[in-house]
Amino acid sequence: MFDFLIQGFDVALTPLNLGLAFAGALMGTLFGALPGIGPINGIAILMPLAYTLGLPAESALILLAGIYTGAEYGGRMSSILLNVPGDAGAVMTTLDGYPLAKKGMAGPALGLSAVSSFIGASIAILGLTLFAPLLAKFAVMFGPAELFVMMVFAFSSMAVMMGKDPIKTAIGAVLGILIGIIGVDSGTGVLRYTFDLPELYDGIDFVVMIIGLFAISEILLMLESRHNPAGEAEMPVVGRVLVSMKEVLFCKAAMLRSGLIGFLIGVLPGTGASVAGAVSYTTEKRLSDTEGTFGEGDMRGLAAPEAANNASAAGAFVPMLTLGIPGSGTTAVLLGALMLYNITPGPMMFTEHADVAGGLIASLYIGNLVLLLLNLPLAGLFAKVLTIPRWVLVPAIAVLSFVGVYQLHSDLSAIYLMLVIGVVGYLLRKLGFSLATVILGYVLGGLMEDNLRRALSISGGDLGILWQSGISIGLWVASVVILIGPWLWGRVRRSMQA
Amino acid sequence: MMRAADRILGIALLGLAAFVAVQAQSFYVPFSYDPVGPKAFPVGLAIILALLSLVLILRPGPNGQWPSAATCCRLVGVLVIMGVYALLFTRLGYTLSTGLAILCLARSFGASWVKALVTAVVMAVVTYFLFSDVLEISLPSGQWLTALS
Known part of the structure; x- marks a missing residue:
């Protein structure tokens, strides 16, 4: 049953892949630590360069997964030290992390968060190893109809869980799907929404899309917050970064619970680190905040969201590898990266591409250990990254974006397109959209349409095939429950109070 | 001001939905084994988008701060x-x-x-x-x- 893992370690332990896991962890932590650059931006900026190295699929994925998990680690730095979350997943970390740093305990806070990140990620990677092959065996039974309904479910859970406004989340996903439709229709050869521009016949390139959406819009946002006082806040002294066993033991229950919560939320398609952090923090506050110390610098209030957001990062790989449906915006980007290698993740991943799936999982074990070893002694050094001024950071992002897009086809039109998408991304962010939903729509839309059309080809156009099997009925029910459940629950609670 | 932004967005998206649906009518396939064809999916999305934008126009919410x-x-x-x-x-x-x-x-x-x-x-x-x-x-x-x- 665990043959794939043994095979995976064979792949991951080659000197090249070991080096890539290490490099990915290091770069990811650095990028995550940069204020405003979360995992998704980090991967968006670094992915094109990873391609130019001409790596095989499994090595590229190991590098990108290292960057992803590393960035989840790095995101906590600015949360704790500056009260500015490095990415959406680290918002909850500020609540108790920053008060700890203000009390002069920045070092222990960084150390403890590294340990809880490690424990949370370990729980989730174990979960991934155990459940992914089982789920893959089950998912083999999924036909095109079931996969289509599964994606309906993914979008439903995303609309409810991601972002503040379900309507805008849904609109973002639809916009993403529409952007994905642009180009030649693979089924019939019809050109759709290309406006007679030959540059658009192949659709909007994935790399152009993510760099425009995340890197360029980030540059514009940074310009706006230049005079944000938080950006120039005094850096607290980091001090000793080692944690004592006593502090770790004090938080062990919080870490274990939050790791589990984070994993489960990560597995749920469409919900990512930010939800995991929020749910685990509120759970922990309810369970252990007997003296009202949460929010004032309680160690457990720091350990919980950190364990959870790193756990959700690993958990998000479960649906991505077994169903081909990413569990978060960042895994959507990784999915797109895999598809560039002509590998479509899905239930056959563990049999047909066991080296890729196993190698990835094995590299997560290695990367997690590397991250802990890097982060305890080097946290002080990583914290220095926070002091990089905007006027160095922004030109660097711009140059990386330009070269990343230019090297695709040595084509300037792609760069102009990237700038246009960047402006759109900026506007969407200002209007309160979450860009992760747009990228999920963009990546999943094509698969959704393919599966719908395949299902209806099988049935000869009869829509009934979409709710014929038990699996699809179950998924329809689950989608409805998740869509109206929270609303119903709110009404019931209100009427009970009244 | 904030709510107005959502209304404008809603109207723009309604326009986009109409455009998507109208454009889809010109996708002409002479012969295909595929009972769905290239039209249905974009048209379905346009309908969903139109409904969502109507909600946005009728119930606009607050959004982020606009730059000076x-x-x-x-x-x-x-x-x-x-x-x-x-x-x-x-x-x-x-x-x-x-x-x-x-x-x-x-x-x-x-x-x-x-x-x-x-x-x-x-x-x-x-x-x-x-x-x-x-x-x-x-x-x-x-x-x-x-x-x-």
């Missing part, structure tokens, strides 16, 4: 810098266009002339060798160089 006029000017400025950078990228070649772009970007993010100039020279040269020699990306060398030789 001065910030808007700076935003446009940075966009112009990047647009001109793209325009000059192949014409002037990588090092020169990148150096100029870094200089302007660093200036608009508050660096002094000296700091911006040093950043521009160092970053343009270092990244040139990093990209072309280490990562083996072919970068534009610029038309003025070929004109000289």
